[in-house]
Amino acid sequence: MALPPDNTTPSTVRDAAQRDVFLREVDEAVRQDQLEGFMARYGKLLFAVIVIALLAFAGWIYWDHRQTKEREERAEAYVQALDSLQSENLDAAKAKLAPIAAAGASDATVTSARLTLAGIALRQEKKADALKLYAQVAADAKAPQALRDLATVREIGANFDAMKPQDVVDRLKPLAAPGNAWFGVAGEMVGMAYLKQGKQDQAGPLFAAIAKDETVEDGLRSRARQLAAVLGVDAVDDVVDEKGESLIKPAAKATADATAAGE
Incomplete structure (x- = not known):
């Protein structure tokens, strides 16, 4: 198949190259003018x-x-x-x-x-x-x-x-929760505030929870155990076997409860 004739001549190539160089120079000049204008203004x-x-x-x-x-x-x-x-x-x-x-x-x-x-x-x-x-x-x-x-x-x-008992409860209740670093101390004061209000049904379980919490200081746990027992709430944990059944006989458990109440 015959190729079309190549009409490109050395002069044509030279002219095209000169045009490219000229266009690049114009473009660079425009960019330079823009930069100088920007710097002059800003x-x-x-x-x-x-x-x-x-x-x-x-x-x-x-x-x-x-x-x-x-x-x-x-x-x-x-x-x-x-x-x-x-x-x-x-x-x-x-x-x-x-x-x-x-x-x-x-x-x-x-x-x-x-x-x-x-x-x-x-x-x-x-x-x-x-x-x-x-x-x-x-x-x-x-x-x-x-x-x-x-x-x-x-x-x-x-x-x-x-302080009014309710004010004590309102301010300390957020801290008187199991897992809180101040559960024992804050819980004891909340429990005493409940007693001042005649709310033994709320004080007893709170004292029992403090007594059973091993992270609470021993002296405070002992006081809480006694208060819970006085309020008729069991604060002594059962000992269970692998089946989850209590190993403390009813009589023995009653003795343990009485001991806790008399501490």
């Missing part, structure tokens, strides 16, 4: 934005370093305050704790300092000051939740006799 603004961003980043680095240094200094001062407290030098401990507690932060060290000051106030029979500090920590949404819960428990423990 160059100063762009430079200002870059400078501001760099200054902001440098400021953040400085602020973060400053914050870290302040936290370390507060932690060291808190340890020194605890040393004074251990030596029964309450005034020296207060003097070291006061600047920490007054810091604007709500981290663990600052919050712990406030709680420690509240404890010192109680020891010095300054109940109003202690309650104010406990309430401050309990209401601080930025403080660690574990320390807020501790503040709530201590505040109510220090003011239990002056």
Whole structure:
């Protein structure tokens, strides 16, 4: 099959190449003009934005370093305050704790300092000051939740006799649940509040649950067991065999219940 004649000549190729070079030069010139126009119009603004961003980043680095240094200094001062407290030098401990507690932060060290000051106030029979500090920590949404819960428990423990039973229940009931770290302590106070309200049917099972919880401190479990027994609630766990049947005979179980009631 015959091919069509090739009309391409060296001059035609040269002209096409020159046109391509010219078009590229025009395109580059247009791009250069656009860039120069953009820089002329927005160059100063762009430079200002870059400078501001760099200054902001440098400021953040400085602020973060400053914050870290302040936290370390507060932690060291808190340890020194605890040393004074251990030596029964309450005034020296207060003097070291006061600047920490007054810091604007709500981290663990600052919050712990406030709680420690509240404890010192109680020891010095300054109940109003202690309650104010406990309430401050309990209401601080930025403080660690574990320390807020501790503040709530201590505040109510220090003011239990002056509080209405229902107020005690309302504030402590979220903590008086199995699995909560404060189940034993908070549960005991909720149970006592129930007794003040004449709600033995709610107090008894709660004391029994505390008595059976192995994570609760032994002394508290013993008190709860006695209270549950007085209220007629069994707080003694059965011993069962592999079939799940009780190994404690009725008479023996009655003896165990009587023993629990007499502890």
